[in-house]
Amino acid sequence: MQSSRDLDIVVLGPTGYTGKLCSEHIVKNLPTNLKWALAGRSPQKIEGVAQELKNLNPDRDDPEIVTAQLNKAELHALAERTKVLINCVGPYHLYSTPVVEACAYTGTHYLDATGETPWVKQTIDKYHETAKSNGAIIIHSVGVESAPADMLAWAVVKEVREKLACHTREVTGEIYELKSSGASGGTLSTILTCIETFSKAHLLNSTQPFSLAASPPPKDIPSEPIMEKVLGFRAIRDLGTVTTSPTGFCDVTTIHRSSTLMPEFYGPRFYFRQFLHVRNAFIGILFHYAFMIGTFLLMLAPVRWLVKKIIYAPGSGPTSESGRNDRVEYRAIATPEQDTPKRVLGKLQYEGSMYAFTGVLMAEAAMVILENEEKVKRVSRGGIVTPAVLGQEYLDRLDNVGCHVETKLLEY
Numbered sequence: 001m002q003s004s005r006d007l008d009i010v011v012l013g014p015t016g017y018t019g020k021l022c023s024e025h026i027v028k029n030l031p032t033n034l035k036w037a038l039a040g041r042s043p044q045k046i047e048g049v050a051q052e053l054k055n056l057n058p059d060r061d062d063p064e065i066v067t068a069q070l071n072k073a074e075l076h077a078l079a080e081r082t083k084v085l086i087n088c089v090g091p092y093h094l095y096s097t098p099v100v101e102a103c104a105y106t107g108t109h110y111l112d113a114t115g116e117t118p119w120v121k122q123t124i125d126k127y128h129e130t131a132k133s134n135g136a137i138i139i140h141s142v143g144v145e146s147a148p149a150d151m152l153a154w155a156v157v158k159e160v161r162e163k164l165a166c167h168t169r170e171v172t173g174e175i176y177e178l179k180s181s182g183a184s185g186g187t188l189s190t191i192l193t194c195i196e197t198f199s200k201a202h203l204l205n206s207t208q209p210f211s212l213a214a215s216p217p218p219k220d221i222p223s224e225p226i227m228e229k230v231l232g233f234r235a236i237r238d239l240g241t242v243t244t245s246p247t248g249f250c251d252v253t254t255i256h257r258s259s260t261l262m263p264e265f266y267g268p269r270f271y272f273r274q275f276l277h278v279r280n281a282f283i284g285i286l287f288h289y290a291f292m293i294g295t296f297l298l299m300l301a302p303v304r305w306l307v308k309k310i311i312y313a314p315g316s317g318p319t320s321e322s323g324r325n326d327r328v329e330y331r332a333i334a335t336p337e338q339d340t341p342k343r344v345l346g347k348l349q350y351e352g353s354m355y356a357f358t359g360v361l362m363a364e365a366a367m368v369i370l371e372n373e374e375k376v377k378r379v380s381r382g383g384i385v386t387p388a389v390l391g392q393e394y395l396d397r398l399d400n401v402g403c404h405v406e407t408k409l410l411e412y
Contacts, residue, residue, distance in 0.1 A: 005080070005081055005082055005083050006035065006081055007035050007036060007037050007064070007081050007082040007083065008034050008035045008036055008082070008083050008084065008370055009026070009030075009034065009035075009036040009037075009082065009083070009084050009085075009086060009363075009366050009370075010036065010037045010038075010039050010066070010078060010081070010082040010084070010085045010086065011023050011026070011036070011037070011038050011039065011063075011086045011088060012039045012040065012068070012078075012085060012086065012087045012088060012089055012099065013039075013040055013087065013088035013089035013090075014038040014039075014040060014046060014049050014088065015040055015042065015045045015046060015048075015049055016088050016089070016090070017355060018088050018090075018113055018143070018355055018358055018359060019088030019089075020049055020052075021353070021355050021356045021358070021359035022086060022088060022358070022359035022362050022363055023038065023049065023053055023063075023359075024053065024056060024356075024359065025356070025359045025360050025363045025364075025401075026363050027053045027056050027057045027060055028056060028057060029363070029401060030363060030367060032057075032059055032060045032061065033061060034060075034061070035061070036061075036063045036064070037063050037064040037065065037066045037081075037082070038050060038063045038064070038065055038066070039065075039066040039067075039068045039078055040067070040068065040089075041067070041068070041069055041070070042067075043065055043067045046065050047065060050062065050063060050065060066078060066081075070089070070095055070096075070098055070099070071098065072098060072101070072102070075098050075099055075101075075102035076102045076105065076106060078102070079099075079102040079103050079105075079106040079108040080106050080108070082108060083108070083109060083369075083370060083373075084108070084109045084110070084111065084366045084369055084370060085099070085103055085108055085109070085110050085111070086111050086112070086362050086363070086366055087099050087100075087110060087111065087112040088112070088113070088362075090113075090114065090189075090190055091116065091189060091190040091193050091194070092112060092114040092116050092119055092190075093114075093116050093118065093119035093122075093190075093193070093194060093197055093198070094193060094197070096112065096114075097119075097122070097123065097126075100123050100127055100138060101126075101127060103131070103136055103138060104127040104130045104131035104134065104136055104138065105130060105134060106134070106136075107131075107134035107135045107136045108136055109136060109137045109138070109366075109369050109373075110136065110137070110138040110139065111139050111142045111362050111365050111366060111369075112139075112140055112141075112142065112143075112362075113141070113142055113143030113144075113145075113358045113361070113362055114140050114141055114143075114145075115141060115143070115144075115145030115146070115187075115190070115247065115250045116190060116194055117206045117207070117211070117212065117249060117250050117253050117254075118194060118198045118202055118203055118206040119194075119198075120140045120141065120206075120212060120253075120384075121202075121205075121206050121211055121212060123138075123140070123384060124212060124384045127384065128383040128384040129383065131382065131383045131384055132381070132382040132383030135377065135382060136382065136383070137369060137373075137376055137377065137380060137382060137383075137385060137389075138383065138384045138385065139365065139384075139385055139386060139387060139389070139390075140254075140384065140386075141250065141254050141386070141387070142361050142362050142365050142387050143357075143358035143361055143362065144247075144328070144354050144357060144358055144361075145247050145250045145251065145254075146247070146250050146251040146254040146255070146387070147361045147365070147387040148328070148330050148348050148350070148361075148403075149173055149247075149251035149254070149255060149274060149330055149332075150251070150254050150255050150258055150386055150387045150388045151348065151387055151388060151390075151394065151395060151398070151405065152173065152330050152331075152332045152346050152347075152348040152405060153171045153173060153255050153258070153272060153332055153334075153388070154258065154388040154391070155346050155348075155395060155405050155407050156168070156171055156332050156333070156334035156344045156345070156346040156407055157171065157265065157266055157270075157334060158265075158392075158407075159334070159344040159346070159407040159408075159409065160334050160336050160344050161265070163342075163344070163409045164336045164338065164340070164342060164344075164409075166267075166336050166337050166338045167266065167267025167268070167269070167270070167336070167337045168266060168267055168270055168334050168335065168336060168337065169267070169269055169270070169271070169335050169336060169337045170222060170270070170271045170272070170273070170334070170335045171255075171270070171271075171272045171273075171332050171333070171334045171335075172236055172239060172272075172273045172274075172275070172332065172333050172335075173251070173272065173273070173274045173275070173330060173331065173332040174236075174239050174240075174242050174245070174274070174275045174276060174277045174330070174331050174332070175245055175247070175274075175275075175276050175277060175328070175329075175330055176239075176277045176329045176330060176331045176347075177277070177327060177328065177329040178276075178327075178328050178329075179325065179326055179327045179328070180326050180328075180354050181325075181326055181353070181354075188307070189308075191298070192298070192304050192307060192308060195298055195299060195304065196304070200299075206249075206253070207249040207253075208253075209221075209249075209252050209253065209256055209271075209272075210253070210256050210260075211253050212253040212254065212256065212257040213253075213256045213257055213259075213260040214257060214260040214261045215260045215263070217256070218268065218269045218270070218271065220269065221271055222271055231281075231284075231285050231288070232244050232284060232285055232287070232288020232289065232292075233278065233281050233284025233285055233288060234275075234284075235281075236275070236333070237333070238333045238343065238345055238410065239275075239277065239331060239333055240277060241277070241278050241279070241280055241281060241284055242275035242276060242277055242278065242284065243275060243276050243278050243283075243284035243285075243287050243288045244275070244276065244287065244288045244291055244292075245274050245275050245276040246276070246291060247274070248274040248275065248276075251272075251274045252272055252273065252274050254386055254387075255272045255274075255386075255388070256271075256272060257385075257386050258386040258387075258388035258389070259272070261380065261381065261385055261386065261389070262379065262380075262388070262389070267337060269337065277331075324352065324353065326351070326352055326353050326354050326357075327349075327350070327351045327352075328349070328350050328354065328357070329347060329348065329349045329350075330347070330348040330349075331345070331346065331347050331348075332345070332346045333345055333346075334346070341411070341412065342409060342410065342411050343409075343410045344407055344408070344409055344410065345407065345408055345410055346405065346406065346407040346408075347405070347406050347407075348403065348404070348405045349403070349404050350402060350403045350404075351402065352402065357403070360398070360401055360402075360403065361387075361398070361403075364394065364397040364398055364401060365387065365390055365394060367397060368390045368393045368394045368397060369390070371393070372390075372393050375391075375393075376389055376390060376391075379391060
């Protein structure tokens with residue numbers, strides 16, 4: 001990283017819902033001598049956020065306020081000044097392609113919290129090689145989609161390697177528990193605009209398990225019984241009854257990119273599935289069909305028009321108070337390649353607002369890159385990569401701020 005860069009971290013879009021929460025975590029938890037800036041289109045609005053942040057921690061060095069429009073010249077100038085850029089400007093597919101381009105061409109490390117897999121696929125096709133050649137580490141989906149699932153999968157694969165000395169054949173994950181105060185306006189707006197922006201063919205292609213993979217999929221992907229696909233529920237040993245996960249395609253595509261970027265770690269035949277835990281088969285069938293019907297209805301323009309009338313406006317969302325009792329738990333079971341009854345069970349738990357969690361995930365990822373830049377470059381090989389390349393250092397930092405991961409070997 002060039003020594004001329006005078007900033008460690010820039011938060012782009014700090015006046016938005018997630019951007020403000022990410023900035024709050026930086027103020028409360030990251031080193032007080034951090035050289036950082038808040039950047040966006042309106043300096044007046046940013047100054048208001050900066051004052052709120054100062055009240056949270058008067059001992060912290062004040063962030064610089066940088067005005068930056070979303071155009072090539074100003075974004076390149078901004079990117080050239082910082083080591084890591086945390087991008088909170090969404091919907092990403094509408095506004096943030098120039099931000100990724102600026103970081104790819106200037107060799108600036110980049111993080112965002114997108115769950116917009118169709119857009120991620122586009123940025124990989126356009127900028128992966130450029131970013132790689134310029135030494136940039138660009139990581140999408142460093143939020144609830146898909147950092148928790150990605151890091152838990154990495155953790156159970158690591159446990160298989162250390163305890164069983166072999167590669168992993170398959171990891172099956174589930175969202176075991178999710179208590180959320182609701183989606184923000186930005187999240188809901190993103191879903192609607194993605195449907196309106198991308199062709200149906202591109203949307204469908206982006207949901208394929210290996211759509212973001214860095215290499216072709218294994219030839220012997222495990223098959224699923226047709227009735228499980230039709231009914232939507234299944235019973236999985238060690239995980240219980242599960243059904244279709246709303247975030248499944250984002251998590252699955254991200255983790256398969258992780259596994260194909262680091263095949264020496266995951267193994268050449270690795271495969272991942274993601275589900276949602278439910279109490280019984282009836283609820284599983286009901287949820288599966290409700291989700292499928294809801295997705296179909298959103299393809300209809302009149303339905304989208306109606307939804308826009310009743311959702312939060314972008315930039316708004318559940319209050320901090322309402323999100324205080326939020327909780328999420330992911331579980332995953334890893335099956336080794338070798339013929340053995342042994343398996344690895346992993347759990348990831350976090351209590352608190354899911355949007356604050358996204359801010360935590362991005363801010364702590366930025367610190368991992370700052371403190372372990374050369375290792376992350378070596379492991380990831382650079383370019384557009386995934387949260388998993390941040391490895392144990394990332395899990396250690398998350399553990400210190402309330403996101404706990406545990407793994408254990410099952411021998412029966």
